Amino acid sequence: MKGSSRRKLIARTAIFAVLTSVGIFVLLPTFYLISFTLTQWTEIYTDVFVNPLIGDANWQQILRFSALSFRLSFVAVALDFLFGVPLAYFLARKRFFGKAFLEDIITLSLVIPTSGFGVATLLTWTGISGLGALIGKGIFEASYVIPFINVPFLMLIVHVALTFPYIVQTLQAKLEDLEPAFERASRTLGASAFTTFRKIIFPLSLPALLSGGVLAFARSLGETGATMVVASVHTTAPMAIVRWVSEFKLATASFLGFILIIVATVAILSVEFLTRRGGTFKIPKFFLAFRIEDKILKREKFLSGKSRWIKDIASLSAVAIVVVLPVIVVLASVGTYWSVDPDTGLFRGSVLYQLFGPPNYFNALMKATSTSFLVAAIATYIAACIAIPSVYLIERYRFGRILRYLLRIPLIVPTSALGLSVLLLWGPSGLRLAMPGIWLIIITHMVFSVPVVVESTIAGYEGSEIRMYENASRTLGATPYDAIETVSLPMLKRGIFAGVILSFTRSLGETGATFLVMGSDVTVPPLVVNMAEALAIPAALFASAYLIALSLLLLLLFRVVVRR
Amino acid sequence: MPDVKLVNVTKTFAKGRIVAVDHIDLHVRNGEYLTLLGPSGCGKTTTLRMIAGLIEPDEGMIYIGDKLVTGLPPEDRDIGYVFQQYALFPHMDVWDNVTYGPTVKAWIEEKRDRIGREMLEMVKLYDRSDAVPRELSGGMMQRVALARALAAGARLLLLDEPLGALDAKIRFELRYELRKLVNDLGLTAVHVTHDQGEAMAISDRIALMKKGKILQVGTPQELYMKPKHVFVANFIGESNFLEGYVVETDDRGCIIELRGGLIAHAIDKTRRKGERVVLAIRPETLSIEKGHKKVLNGLPGYIERFRFEGTDVRYEVTLKNEDTIVIVRPALMGEWINEGESVTARFSPDKSYLFTYPTAGLRRELALE
Ligand SMILES: Nc1ncnc2c1ncn2[C@@H]1O[C@H](COP(=O)(O)OP(=O)(O)O)[C@@H](O)[C@H]1O
Ligand SMILES: [Mg+2]
Numbered sequence: 001m002k003g004s005s006r007r008k009l010i011a012r013t014a015i016f017a018v019l020t021s022v023g024i025f026v027l028l029p030t031f032y033l034i035s036f037t038l039t040q041w042t043e044i045y046t047d048v049f050v051n052p053l054i055g056d057a058n059w060q061q062i063l064r065f066s067a068l069s070f071r072l073s074f075v076a077v078a079l080d081f082l083f084g085v086p087l088a089y090f091l092a093r094k095r096f097f098g099k100a101f102l103e104d105i106i107t108l109s110l111v112i113p114t115s116g117f118g119v120a121t122l123l124t125w126t127g128i129s130g131l132g133a134l135i136g137k138g139i140f141e142a143s144y145v146i147p148f149i150n151v152p153f154l155m156l157i158v159h160v161a162l163t164f165p166y167i168v169q170t171l172q173a174k175l176e177d178l179e180p181a182f183e184r185a186s187r188t189l190g191a192s193a194f195t196t197f198r199k200i201i202f203p204l205s206l207p208a209l210l211s212g213g214v215l216a217f218a219r220s221l222g223e224t225g226a227t228m229v230v231a232s233v234h235t236t237a238p239m240a241i242v243r244w245v246s247e248f249k250l251a252t253a254s255f256l257g258f259i260l261i262i263v264a265t266v267a268i269l270s271v272e273f274l275t276r277r278g279g280t281f282k283i284p285k286f287f288l289a290f291r292i293e294d295k296i297l298k299r300e301k302f303l304s305g306k307s308r309w310i311k312d313i314a315s316l317s318a319v320a321i322v323v324v325l326p327v328i329v330v331l332a333s334v335g336t337y338w339s340v341d342p343d344t345g346l347f348r349g350s351v352l353y354q355l356f357g358p359p360n361y362f363n364a365l366m367k368a369t370s371t372s373f374l375v376a377a378i379a380t381y382i383a384a385c386i387a388i389p390s391v392y393l394i395e396r397y398r399f400g401r402i403l404r405y406l407l408r409i410p411l412i413v414p415t416s417a418l419g420l421s422v423l424l425l426w427g428p429s430g431l432r433l434a435m436p437g438i439w440l441i442i443i444t445h446m447v448f449s450v451p452v453v454v455e456s457t458i459a460g461y462e463g464s465e466i467r468m469y470e471n472a473s474r475t476l477g478a479t480p481y482d483a484i485e486t487v488s489l490p491m492l493k494r495g496i497f498a499g500v501i502l503s504f505t506r507s508l509g510e511t512g513a514t515f516l517v518m519g520s521d522v523t524v525p526p527l528v529v530n531m532a533e534a535l536a537i538p539a540a541l542f543a544s545a546y547l548i549a550l551s552l553l554l555l556l557l558f559r560v561v562v563r564r
Numbered sequence: 565m566p567d568v569k570l571v572n573v574t575k576t577f578a579k580g581r582i583v584a585v586d587h588i589d590l591h592v593r594n595g596e597y598l599t600l601l602g603p604s605g606c607g608k609t610t611t612l613r614m615i616a617g618l619i620e621p622d623e624g625m626i627y628i629g630d631k632l633v634t635g636l637p638p639e640d641r642d643i644g645y646v647f648q649q650y651a652l653f654p655h656m657d658v659w660d661n662v663t664y665g666p667t668v669k670a671w672i673e674e675k676r677d678r679i680g681r682e683m684l685e686m687v688k689l690y691d692r693s694d695a696v697p698r699e700l701s702g703g704m705m706q707r708v709a710l711a712r713a714l715a716a717g718a719r720l721l722l723l724d725e726p727l728g729a730l731d732a733k734i735r736f737e738l739r740y741e742l743r744k745l746v747n748d749l750g751l752t753a754v755h756v757t758h759d760q761g762e763a764m765a766i767s768d769r770i771a772l773m774k775k776g777k778i779l780q781v782g783t784p785q786e787l788y789m790k791p792k793h794v795f796v797a798n799f800i801g802e803s804n805f806l807e808g809y810v811v812e813t814d815d816r817g818c819i820i821e822l823r824g825g826l827i828a829h830a831i832d833k834t835r836r837k838g839e840r841v842v843l844a845i846r847p848e849t850l851s852i853e854k855g856h857k858k859v860l861n862g863l864p865g866y867i868e869r870f871r872f873e874g875t876d877v878r879y880e881v882t883l884k885n886e887d888t889i890v891i892v893r894p895a896l897m898g899e900w901i902n903e904g905e906s907v908t909a910r911f912s913p914d915k916s917y918l919f920t921y922p923t924a925g926l927r928r929e930l931a932l933e
Contacts, residue, residue, distance in 0.1 A: 181651035184618050187638040188645035189716045191668035199668065203655045294670045304637075 015397075018389040022403070025386065025443065026450045030261070030410045033421040037258040040251070047251035058252045061240065066259065069237040072151050073220040076159035077167075080216050081209075083160075083315040084167030089197070090312050091168070092175035102319075104555060106165045109323050111502070111558070112551050113509030114162060115525040116544035118229030119532055120326035121158050123333055123541065131325075143232035154230035159223060161322040163216035170212030174205045193308065194300035207275035214271045215412065218264045222414025224512025225525050229532045229540075238416040242515045245420060254424065257417035264412045272405060327548060334545045337538045354539040361539040364527060365546070371438060372523040376507035379442045383449030384500055390450070391457045391492075392484070404458070407451040419444050419513025427517070436519030444517050445507040452506060453499035460495020497561045505554045509547070566629030566642075566720050566752055568592040568615060573624035575610050584610040586776035587624070592754055594629075597746055599755045601763040602773035603799070603932035608756040611773075612722050615754065617641050628720060639668075641720075644713030648725040650705045652697035658684070658708050659693040665716025683711040686745070703734045710742070714749070721746060721753040727762065739766050760800055764788070772796055775933065794842055794919045798930050803844040804889040805926060810839045817913060824885025828861055832918040840921040847892040849915040852879060853908050854901060862908040863889070870903050881909050 037044060048058045087106075091099065124131055126142045144153045182204065186196040202209075224238045231239060237256055244253035334351060336342050341349025348357075355362040390407070394400035410418065422444045426433040434440045466488050473483040511525040518526060524547055531540035568591070575585040585607040592598045600608040613619045615626060617638035626633050633641055652661050660667075662683055666676035684690040687707035697705060706726060713721060726742065727735045743766050746753045757763055763770050764784040771781045772795075779793045780786075784800075791797035794805065808828070812819035817831040820843060828843055835841065856864040865883040877900055879891045891909055901907060922929040 179649070179651065181647045181649060182653060184613075184616075184638070185645065185647060185651040185653070185712075186664070186668070187618065188616055188641075188643055188722075189665040189668065189712065190639045190642075191664075192637070192639055195668050199664075200653060204653075293667070297668060297670050 014389065015393060018386065018393060019403075021386045022390055022407070022450065025382075025446050026410055027406055029418065029422045029425055029444075029447050030413060031421075032425045033254055033257050033261055033417060036421075036424050037254050040254075044251045044255050047249075048255050058249070062237075062252065062256050062259070065235050065237045065240045066256070068151075068234065069221055071149065072155055072159060072236065073217050075149050075151050076156060076163055076220045077213055077217050079156075079160045080164040080167045081213070083318040084164045084212075085171060085209075086311040087164075087315040087319065088168045088171035088175060089201075090315070092172045102316075104559060105319060105323055106168055107558065108327075108551065108555055109161055109165045110169075111505040111509070111555055112162075112327075113511075113525050113528075113547040114158075114223060114225035114227075115229055115509075115511045115528040115532075116330070116547035116551075117162070117326065118158060118226030119528060119540050119544040120330035120548070121154060121161070121226065121322075122230050122532070123537075124326045124329045125154060125157075127333075127537075131329075141232075142230065143234070145234075152230075152232070152234045154232070155227055155234065155236070157322050158226045158230055159220045160318075161326075162223060162226060163220045164319075166215040166219065167209070167212040170208045170215070171205060174208035175201070178204060192297075192301045192304035194304045195297060198296075198300065210271045210275060214267050217267065218412030218414075221260065221264065222412070222416065222512065224414075224416050224515070225509070225529065228511070228529050238414045238512055241414075241416040241420055242512065245423070245516050250420075250424070250429070253420055257414070257420045260414045260417045261421075264414065265409050268408055268412050269405070272408075330541060330545050330548060333541050337541055341538070349538060351538040351542045354536055355542060359536065359539065361531065361536065361543075364522070365524070365539075365543055368522050368524045368527045371441075371521050372508055372525075375438060375441045375445060375523060376504045379445035379449050379507050380453075380500055380503045382442075383446050383503055384453050384496065386446075387450045387453035387457065387499065388492075388496060390454055391461065394454070394458065395461060404454075407454050410447050411451045411455070414512065415448070415510060416512035416516065418447055419516035422447065422513070423516050436517050436521075438518075438521040440517040440519070441514055441521065441523065444513045445510060448510075449503040449507060452503040453496065456499030456502055457492055457495040460492050460498070466491050494561060498558060501554060501558045501561060505551060505558075508554075509551065567594040567596075568629075568720065568752065568754065569625075569627040570611070570615070571625045571627075573611070573614060573621045573626060575607075575614060575619065575621050583776050585614070585621070588773075588776070588778045590771055590778060590781065592752060595750055595752055597743065597753045597755065597766065597768045599757060599763040599767040599770045600773060601757060601760060601770050601799075604758050605933050606773045607776040608758075608773055609724055612645075612724050612754060612756050616643055616645050616722055618645075642716075642718055644716055644718030644721045646706075646709050646713050646721070646723045646726045648728050650697075650709040650729075652700075652705055652708055652712070654697055656696075657693065658689060658695050658697070658700070661697070661708060662712045662715050664712060669716070679715050679717075683715040686714075687711045702730050703738060706730060706738060710745070714751075719751055721751050723753060723755045725757055726755065728757070728759075735762070742766070764800070770800075772799060774799075791844075791917065794844065794922060794926065794929050797844045797917060797919070801846055801848075802890070802892075803846055804850075805930075806843045806845070806887055806889070807921065807926065808841060808843060810835045810837055810841060813837055818918075820918070822885065823887060824883070826863055826883065826885055828863075828916075829913045830916055830918050831913045835918060842919045842921055842926060843916055844919065845889070845911050845916045847878075847890040849911055850889070850891040851910045852881070852891050852893065852901065853910065854905060855908065856906055857908045859908065859910060861913060862910045864906070864908050865889075866906045867901055867903050870900065879907075881907060883909075 048062070049056050051058060091103065122142060125140050131139050140153055142154060145151065146153050146156065178201065182200050183196055186200045191199065222238050224242060227236055228239055237260060241253045241257055337351045339350050339352050340347055343349070347353050390403065394404050422440065424430050426443060427440060428435060434443060469487050469491065470483045473487045478486065509525055511529060514523050515526050524543065528540055528543045528547065531543060570588055570590040572587050572589060573585060574587050576583050588611065600611060602608055614621050617633065617636055621634065628641060653664070659680060663676050663680040666679055681690060684693060687710060689704060689707055692700065692704065700708065727738055730738065739762055755766065767784060769781060769783055770787055772779050772787060774795055780791065780796050787796060787800045791800065797803040806822050808820040808822040810818050811821045813835060817829060817833055818835045820828045820830060820841060822828055822843065830843065863883050865881045867879050868882045868888065869880040871878040872895065875895055876892045877895045881889050881891060883889060889909060
């Protein structure tokens with residue numbers, strides 16, 4: 001009796017400790033910006049809408065930058081669907097040589113440090129050593145804006161490259177789960193492959209498509225690192241936050257951050273809500289009015305014929321162009337720029353000169369590397385310590401579901417808003433817990449590291465029958481604690497490892513939030529942005545290639561862990 | 565009104581390491597109910613899926629009603645396919661499921677509605693049109709799946725273990741219902757099952773498969789009475805197998821010396837003297853008497869085990885030569901004999917068959933996979 005009540009006490013204390021840590025280190029920073037905006041409303045209102053000096057110019061800017069961001073994200077997600085859906089279908093249904101490699105490329109897009117990737121894209125499309133080598137000058141001006149949709153070209157393709165994996169991976173997983181008999185039944189009943197997709201596969205995988213779409217949209221909305229590098233004269237909303245904070249325009253910055261957090265939260269919660277109910281949707285009938293249906297069916301029948309491989313080729317080429325090409329170009333360019341600038345023939349424009357010559361970027365890079373690794377290691381370690389018991393709570397208790405929803409939010413909130421939130425909460429103008437610098441970076445990165453590890457571990461948990469094995473172990477005489485230690489943890493190991501690696505890579509590549517909280521402890525991604533902005537292209541090139549090589553290594557590690 | 569012809573059809577998986585279907589020839593006649601029967605993993609589903617066009621054969625040709633269909637996608641083959649787990653579309657109600665074929669084939673609305681209604685009335689589920697699949701019982705789902713396959717206008721019905729997911733009682737009822745429906749509509753049907761009882765009850769003819777090959781095609785009676793292969797004798801019904809050599813042949817048949825010097829007479833006239841053979845005797849054709857008697861085809865032994873099984877009783881008899889045979893007698897006829905008693909098991913020469921001893925060994929030949 002006594003033992004059991006003591007055990008209960010320990011359990012309660014543990015739950016309390018875990019919940020408090022999650023609350024303080026993850027949820028509080030995520031939502032602090034909202035309460036900050038509300039409590040400081042009069043000040044913010046004055047600054048944004050009725051500024052004595054500039055009137056509502058700040059508000060006008062917020063409107064302009066947000067409009068660009070939303071336009072950009074919508075178009076990027078639309079393109080993601082266009083290429084991602086056939087790709088996911090292709091990956092889920094076909095077995096072919098090089099499939100694992102293709103999947104690696106898609107994962108690479110998720111783990112690649114974005115600022116490095118931005119440099120790669122910039123070079124590929126505007127530089128003479130990228131695609132420009134074919135025609136002797138850059139293909140596009142960096143500031144080129146696509147007409148009609150009014151979206152900067154470089155930003156668009158960078159965002160597509162960084163967000164399409166969310167569509168591919170969620171849809172692919174769903175399709176692999178989907179009973180193949182549904183498709184077969186539809187085919188034997190006389191439907192062509194395209195018709196089957198529209199009437200069977202699409203409605204059944206709509207929840208997955210929606211959540212993939214929201215993730216992609218949120219990532220695009222918050223993307224900072226690559227966007228800053230390719231931005232040229234354009235400004236997106238998260239970039240504006242970074243700039244305003246550095247100009248100490250905190251009120252305007254927080255208002256914009258507030259808007260972004262609200263939008264992201266509403267998006268994910270509404271999709272969660274929609275997909276919870278029943279899991280599938282009915283497509284409104286008026287689409288199926290017989291006349292149009294007839295024509296659609298004929299089109300689909302035609303498309304399902306011999307020409308169906310066109311969509312596969314198109315989406316594969318898209319991946320090759322937006323992801324693979326820049327990576328190859330940046331890695332190759334380090335070689336061409338190594339000892340001489342290929343444009344001018346001058347040594348002053350070479351990688352060697354900028355790294356080891358008077359600019360001495362090598363030292364800065366090494367210092368940033370050690371900061372980056374230290375931050376990633378500590379943030380990931382603490383995050384794992386908080387995340388693993390959180391997973392247990394999520395799976396065991398009724399409030400777990402809510403905890404899980406809440407933990408999804410930091411994953412999609414634009415990181416620059418997150419960084420601002422942390423700065424305002426713990427920084428010099430808030431509780432003064434930490435000054436901008438390495439500790440503040442760690443605290444910031446923990447906000448998304450905890451959810452990353454939680455999601456990855458849960459993915460492992462739900463795939464296996466851990467509950468059953470745990471019960472088996474209990475019936476064989478193990479206490480609940482024995483069962484966790486001997487059964488659950490070993491089985492979860494892989495999901496935890498995968499989460500740890502993902503969190504580490506994400507921390508290593510994070511740019512937007514880090515800019516705001518790093519003070520003088522520069523990590524590598526912001527350093528790359530600074531180099532690019534200082535037009536130290538060879539140095540930026542080298543640092544990007546270096547970052548990309550690091551992420552390739554981590555990807556390899558990830559692969560070993562996940563596919564064993 | 566199609567017939568189906570498979571010519572030399574082969575399908576391998578895993579780069580040729582798994583031969584799922586191995587050079588089979590099969591002719592399903594027009595209007596016939598043919599069952600593909602065999603242990604699980606023998607290639608039945610693969611064969612059916614090749615007929616449907618869901619997978620393409622590596623080799624060989626498939627004709628549906630004289631038309632070469634190899635390479636034709638499933639939607640153009642005019643077949644109905646019923647899946648083991650029914651594969652009713654979960655996001656559509658019963659009505660939308662059943663009219664799915666007419667809809668995607670862009671038939672006019674009137675025709676679609678008429679056929680949907682007819683089919684649902686036929687399977688007695690018209691009043692459940694608005695139900696979604698998960699609200700239906702297994703038997704109902706099965707009937708909706710059938711109605712859906714038929715509504716698409718199929719003249720050839722392919723059924724993959726259509727009753728496999730049902731409870732025993734419902735399975736029994738539905739098998740006759742299914743047979744009657746196919747008959748009334750004059751369809752050709754290919755039915756896949758691993759349940760020999762179901763196959764015997766429902767089929768015009770059975771094609772018995774093992775390891776990707778068809779061993780024998782024939783009516784249920786033919787397979788039961790004239791098995792061409794030890795595996796058939798064992799899979800259809802049950803058989804005792806006794807090994808021996810032909811020691812004498814004459815114009816009435818032959819004499820076989822079984823292990824341990826036991827002698828048996830058979831009416832098979834095709835055997836040569838000295839040939840190594842397997843004698844197959846069905847348990848229900850053996851009679852049993854107390855004590856050791858010197859009679860024609862009487863095998864002495866004692867009762868190792870006795871089991872009461874409801875309609876039948878089952879004896880396991882250990883013969884003098886240590887072989888074991890099974891004897892099944894109707895429970896309510898004659899008196900039961902106790903375990904341990906000496907008995908003589910007896911069979912008539914014309915109710916047993918001889919097979920050449922398989923080169924791979926008897927045990928290998930009888931193995932299910
Ligand atoms: N898609 C596939 N990939 C690999 N092997 C398969 C595939 N489909 C069937 N097989 C193999 O082919 C053999 C025959 O399978 P199947 O036709 O499903 O047997 P049955 O329906 O008679 O149980 C089995 O060994 C099975 O494992
Ligand atoms: Mg099967």
